[in-house]
Amino acid sequence: MGIALKNVGRIKKHGRKHLVSKNPYLRLLVKLYNFLARRTNANFNKIIAKRLIMPKRYRPPLSLSKLQYHMANHPNDIAVVVGSITDDKRWCSVTPPKSNVL
Structure with a gap:
C-alpha cells in the first residue's frame, strides 16, 4: 500500500x-x-542578503519620483533600495530623500 503524495512527489524549494x-x-x-x-x-539583514542574491530581472529600477512618493511620510528615515534608482526630470527642483542603493 503506497502513500498518496501531493503533486506526485515531494515539493522542492x-x-x-x-x-x-x-x-x-x-x-x-x-x-x-x-x-x-x-x-x-x-530581519533586515536577512532580507537584504536574499535580495542581493536575486537575479537582475527581479531587481527592477526604482524611479526617483516613486521613491519620493514612498518617503513623503518618513522625512527622517533612510530608504534602502536593492537595485538602481533612475533619474526623473520632473523632480529636478525637489531635493531627493536620503537613500542607500545596494
Whole structure:
C-alpha cells in the first residue's frame, strides 16, 4: 500500500541559495550581509542578503519620483533600495530623500 503524495512527489524549494554573478563588489556585499544575518537577529539583514542574491530581472529600477512618493511620510528615515534608482526630470527642483542603493 503506497502513500498518496501531493503533486506526485515531494515539493522542492525553489530560489537561489548562492550568488551567480562574478562581480567582486556584489560578492563582498553578499558576504557581509550573510555574516550580519547570521550574527544578528535583525530581519533586515536577512532580507537584504536574499535580495542581493536575486537575479537582475527581479531587481527592477526604482524611479526617483516613486521613491519620493514612498518617503513623503518618513522625512527622517533612510530608504534602502536593492537595485538602481533612475533619474526623473520632473523632480529636478525637489531635493531627493536620503537613500542607500545596494
